[in-house]
Amino acid sequence: GAVVSQHPSWVICKSGTSVKIECRSLDFQATTMFWYRQFPKQSLMLMATSNEGSKATYEQGVEKDKFLINHASLTLSTLTVTSAHPEDSSFYICSASDQPQHFGDGTRLSIL
Amino acid sequence: TQLLEQSPQFLSIQEGENLTVYCNSSSVFSSLQWYRQEPGEGPVLLVTVVTGGEVKKLKRLTFQFGDARKDSSLHITAAQPGDTGLYLCAGGGLGNDYKLSFGAGTTVTVRA
Numbered sequence: 001g002a003v004v005s006q007h008p009s010w011v012i013c014k015s016g017t018s019v020k021i022e023c024r025s026l027d028f029q030a031t032t033m034f035w036y037r038q039f040p041k042q043s044l045m046l047m048a049t050s051n052e053g054s055k056a057t058y059e060q061g062v063e064k065d066k067f068l069i070n071h072a073s074l075t076l077s078t079l080t081v082t083s084a085h086p087e088d089s090s091f092y093i094c095s096a097s098d099q100p101q102h103f104g105d106g107t108r109l110s111i112l
Numbered sequence: 113t114q115l116l117e118q119s120p121q122f123l124s125i126q127e128g129e130n131l132t133v134y135c136n137s138s139s140v141f142s143s144l145q146w147y148r149q150e151p152g153e154g155p156v157l158l159v160t161v162v163t164g165g166e167v168k169k170l171k172r173l174t175f176q177f178g179d180a181r182k183d184s185s186l187h188i189t190a191a192q193p194g195d196t197g198l199y200l201c202a203g204g205g206l207g208n209d210y211k212l213s214f215g216a217g218t219t220v221t222v223r224a
Contacts, residue, residue: 004154006154034211034212041217041219042216042217043200043215043216044155044200046211046212046214049211093155095212097210099210100143100145100157100160101145101212102157103156104154105152105153106153106154108152
């Protein structure tokens with residue numbers, strides 16, 4: 001149980017485009033989902049808390065207009081990286097809270 | 113923000129040896145999770161500890177939560193190459209303390 005699916009697993013796109021990443025809880029409902037960013041050989045850095053039916057809560061230093069989060073249902077949250085640039089290249093991971101948190105397999109984003 | 117210090121940062125051992133990873137904080141946590149992450153994948157939950165002094169065993173892995181709930185350790189007996197990965201401790205994640213605070217991670221390499 002407690003499976004979290006993240007899609008896509010890998011995306012390469014040109015600078016200036018927007019990229020949407022989906023996070024789904026497959027066998028449970030998640031009022032709260034989380035989005036993390038991870039650089040190579042480093043730990044996870046929380047970007048924002050996604051709340052179903054309300055606005056996301058962003059961590060300090062994370063641009064909310066750059067990283068748009070939508071949590072329209074109890075099983076789906078999306079993260080859209082708008083006008084992506086090479087510095088946005090990273091490994092993005094979502095989690096859904098079934099207390100404890102269960103993580104998706106991550107999305108490797110490469111901006112050329 | 114509650115901070116978790118994890119040590120060592122890197123650990124390389126020979127198959128069959130034992131290892132211990134430490135996770136320390138100046139703050140009290142209601143719960144603490146240990147995750148293992150392999151390259152290109154999301155973290156996988158290994159254990160949750162909630163009670164001070166608690167010891168949990170998962171095959172060759174032994175997890176201990178400090179009496180004051182400020183520190184934890186992960187001990188692996190007779191390590192195998194399959195134990196290679198990034199080990200992350202994270203405080204919180206349950207109840208009202210639902211956000212996770214991650215340690216910096218310990219990269220464990222077990223050589224055959």
